[in-house]
Amino acid sequence: LSTYVAAVEEELNVCRAIIGGRKVNNMVACSCGGIIGAAQVHLQAKRQERSISTPTFLVSVLDTHMDSPATLFVDEQTLEAAKRHSYQPGVLEGRDMAKVFAWMRPNDLIWNYWVN
Missing domain, CATH: 3.30.56 (Phenylalanyl-tRNA Synthetase; Chain B, domain 1)
Incomplete structure (x- = not known):
């Protein structure tokens, strides 16, 4: 940080x-x-x-102690897979993040419009 x-x-x-x-x-x-x-x-x-x-x-999360819809999808295994997936290119591609966001209030989010 x-x-x-x-x-x-x-x-x-x-x-x-x-x-x-x-x-x-x-x-x-x-x-x-x-x-x-x-x-x-x-x-x-x-x-x-x-x-x-x-x-x-x-749309900023300042209190990270509160649960969010994203925590439904995150566990240690998922985090490690994301790190391995992004290690070589150095980034996690927007289209990959969009897949996660698609599960969270898809009608309320603008992410798919940004990526697509």
Whole structure:
């Protein structure tokens, strides 16, 4: 997580340099919400929490202790299979993730439109 938080900190510095300002508005979605949330806690600990003016979280899970529909499909064996499947290419393909999302409230999600 520290690598992601450091990358967010670098991203904020680059954005501030581009806009010539002290504060950046930030909009994130999905799993990036947790990363930006962690980065905000990190910045607050460093007394730099004001570098993000307005964080906006779209469909972001910030409390990972709550069960979600995705946990119905996840166990140690499934996680290990996903790691093995994504190890060589370095990513888990969107179409593979779409297969999981297809089982979860398919009429409510936009993922299949994005992938297809």
